[in-house]
Each structure stands twice: as structure tokens, then as C-alpha cells.
Amino acid sequence: MNDIFADLKWRGLVYQTTADDHLQKWLNEKPRTVYAGFDPTAESLHVGSLLPLMQLRRFQKAGHRPIALVGGATGMIGDPSGKSAERNLLSVDQLEQNVAGIKAQVAKLVDFDETPAGAQLVNNFDWMNKFTYLEFLRDVGKHFPVNVMMAKDSIRNRLEREDSGISYTEFSYMLLQAYDFVHLNQAYDCELQIGGSDQWGNITAGTELGRRMHQKQLFGMTCPLLTKADGTKMGKTESGAIWLSAERTSPYAFYQYWFNVADEDAGKCLRFLTELSHEEIETLDKSRAEEPHQRASQKSLAEHLTQLIHGDEGLSTARRATEIFFGGTIEDMNDAQLGQIFADVPSSELARDRLTGDGLSLLDAFVEAGLAKSKGEARRAISQGGAYVNNVRAEGVDQALTERDLASETVMVLRSGKKKYALLRFQS
RNA sequence: GGGGGGUUUCCCGAGCGGUCAAAGGGGACAGACUGUAAAUCUGUUGGCAAUGCCUUCACAGGUUCGAAUCCUGUACCCCCCA
DSSP, X not given: OOOHHHHHHHHTOOOEESOHHHHHHHHHHSOOEEEEEEOOSSSSOBGGGHHHHHHHHHHHHTTOEEEEEEOTTGGGTOOOTTOSSOOOOOOHHHHHHHHHHHHHHHHHHSOOOSSTTOOEEEETHHHHTTOOHHHHHHHTGGGOOHHHHHHSHHHHHHHHOSSOOOOHHHHTHHHHHHHHHHHHHHHHOOOEEEEEGGGHHHHHHHHHHHHHHHOOOOEEEEEOOOXXXXXXXXXXXXXXXXXXXXXXXXXXXXXXXXXXXXXXXXXXHHHHHXXXXXXXXXXXXXXXXXXXXXXXXXXXXXXXXHHHHHHHHHHHHHHHHHHHHTTOOOOSOOHHHHHHHTTTSOEEEEEGGGGSTTOEEHHHHHHHTTSOSSHXXXXXXXXXXXXXXXXXXXXXXXXXXXXXXXXXXXXXXXXXXXXXXXXEEEEO
């Protein structure tokens, strides 16, 4: 058995535990079952969930059995932890859809085979919906002193806010998550719950409930939240969250996100999110300090995570797109390849015959493609050398585009400046 | 109710009869540099069939050869006195 606790400790992933001295020995003794919960707020997880997912994967690789719990029931309520305002409730249909989407993503990181360490995926809606209100109050609610609950950070923060408050529903969230833990303990002999540090209150509520209901010793462990050095959230860009599904965030965009991680954040990301060995990470730390321009850490981070989430094919698409996006000339491509690489890029449809005769003026093309608001703006971009056709700098304002400028059967790739792209599709 | 000040191009802010598409700054965009970074430097920043033409300085009228600039009215904002 690998000493997973030592590894986690080295990576800085142990924030709080319910039993510091005991946990390491306990984990090394024999395979244990561990769970982490995921909120089905959307049909895809985003980068924020990568950390707990990787945690589960690490546990599985160390020989333990991971359980991914999708909060179909708790998602209907909303976790007050870390939220400043009451959450909107999701519809049952929406939840079902989300749970299905998340299942597929979890499966990429942990194995659901029949071995002793084979993962389980459970949905707490399956057991929570069997409870009647009265039963729940009697069996579970009875064990929760309200005065203790009110002292928990997640609740207290909301109580102290004058502008928002907390509903009885969200107040009760903790009971549901606590009961999840107890249920998983009964059904799967699960004894450890992991999560982000914002889950500490909910996790300890579970360990306490286990003791009160069944005199069971349960364990909890939290990892630090993955935040950036500048204080903002990891996984967010101006254009929105970075998702794990290729439909929402293309493998290329995903790759780029990690490639662009700030130097100060790279070490943490490598430790938290990759499975690189300690030696490899230290080598990268050194490289980052001595030759930052090589960006070895970012490259490695991007490669590993893209491979993990989008597979070999996704990685090669991302690599090829990267090559093209940053200078590589575009020639001898076909529509399908370009479509994949430029999946996130806006495109406009134009009639094929505009390319015949004198061709389409570059000025018009830029305006049609949406790269310039007016011809004047297009003229400016071109005369300053900031306009490219298929990644070749445009010669001048008078240039006209003809069929020879097509990069593939029907597509032409225009670019303004360093990375602003647009496609023109010429259908006959 | 009385008195005074304001409304300028994406934002702030000059301009107070022609030389004003309108200073300066910010932002934005582009180029150089660079690590697909930051900083820095340079250029651009109403539209167009472009040595010119058209639209813009709260809105509507007027004076004038000519108005962002002067006059009248309208709307909104601010300040002072009641």
C-alpha cells in the first residue's frame, strides 16, 4: 500500500483532519473506503471539482475504494457553505440531467471495475427520497443540537449577514450531508469523507452523527481550496468557467487555461492536480525559478490535465490547435480539421461567388467576419500589420481574397492582432 | 418659490464664432520587445466610393458667409437661498 497520507501531506493537500496522528496509520493498515461529494449544479463539472476528483483518484491508486457522491438530493437544497446568498433551487428534471452528465466525467478519473478498489458512484437522492419528513426529523434531526449548528462557520456567516439571512431549507443542508456519510458508512463501510476546506463543518457534522446514531468512528479530511495568488478563483476566465466537458470548453481552451497559469500558481497546481512524482515536481520548481521563460511547469500541467480529461485525442487536437493559433501557417487543411481547431471561433457564412472575379476585398472580409466594426477599423488593422489571412500577414489594404486563399475546401481563416480569429465559410 | 452652474466624441476632461472630427489623460486596439506573462516604447482610436465628402459636442429652433462655441425654448443634473 502506498503511503497516501504522506503524499498528500507533501503536496500540501492536508488542511484539516479529524484525527491527525491516527489517520496516516489507519490508511496504511488496509484498504479503506473514502467519499467525496459533487454538486450537480450543471450538467458538467468545472475545474473547481478537479481537485476532489483527483483526490479520489489518488486514493484509488493507493488501493482504497473511492465513492463519488452526486448530490441529487442535496443539490435540491443548496449548500450554504461559502455562499453569500440563498441559492436558487433546481428542478428535478434538470437535476437528473446534471447527474447523468457528471457521472460520465467522474468515470474518466476513477475506475468503476469490480476489484476491491473499484469505485462507486452514488446519488443521494436514491436514499434521501425514501425518507418521510417525520422519519428524518426523528432519526436524524434529533441528533443535531441547533445551538451547535449555529456555531458552525457556514451557518454563522449567513446569520450575521444583514442583507441575506438563511432559509430553514439551507439551514438543514448540513443534516442531509451528515446523513449521507452515515448512510455510506452503513451501506459501503465508508469511513472517510474528503472535501475542500469549506466542507469542514458539513464533514464533522457527519462524523458526529455517525457516533451518535451508530457509535461509529468516522473520519474527515479537508484540502485547501485551490485559489490563485492574486486571490481570485481558479478556473474562471473573463469568458466564464472552465468546464470539464469538451462541449462547454474545448480541449484547446482547456489546454490554454493551464498553459497560461501564472508562475506563482503553477507549483500549487502541479502538486494539487497532477500525479507527477515529487522529483518531477521539484525539477519543474527549479526550472520555473531558473528559466521561467521555458514555462516547463505550465506546459507539463496543460499536457497532463488535458490528457487526463480529454484523452490522447483531445490532447493532440489541443496541441495542433496551439501550434496553429500561435503562428503556424494554415495550409493543406480540410474543413473538418479546421472546424475542430477553431471550434470556439466565431464564423460567418458568405456566398461562394464573392470570391470570383476580382475577389472579396480584404476590408470587406474583415468587417463581414466581425473582426472590425467598420472599414476604417479594418483599414487601420491592415495598414498597421495586424491583419492575417490564414496566419500570413496581409500585404495591404488593396488585397483581395479569391479561391486561392481558401485554407480548406470552404474555409478561410482571418486573424486580427495576436489571437483574435474569425472564420469565413464560403458555401456555394 | 428665488438665484447660480452644468450636459462635449467609449470614460474623464479641455475648448467659448472660423485654423475643430474637436487638446490632454484613461481605456481599447495594433506594432516592437517578451515567456502565448508583466513592464516598457511606438502608432491608431466617428463613418465613407478618402488630397475630398458626410455625421457628431443633451434636444428643438434661431442669429451668422460660418456655431461645440452666440440667442430662444425643452429635458435632465448639481449647488446656494427660502
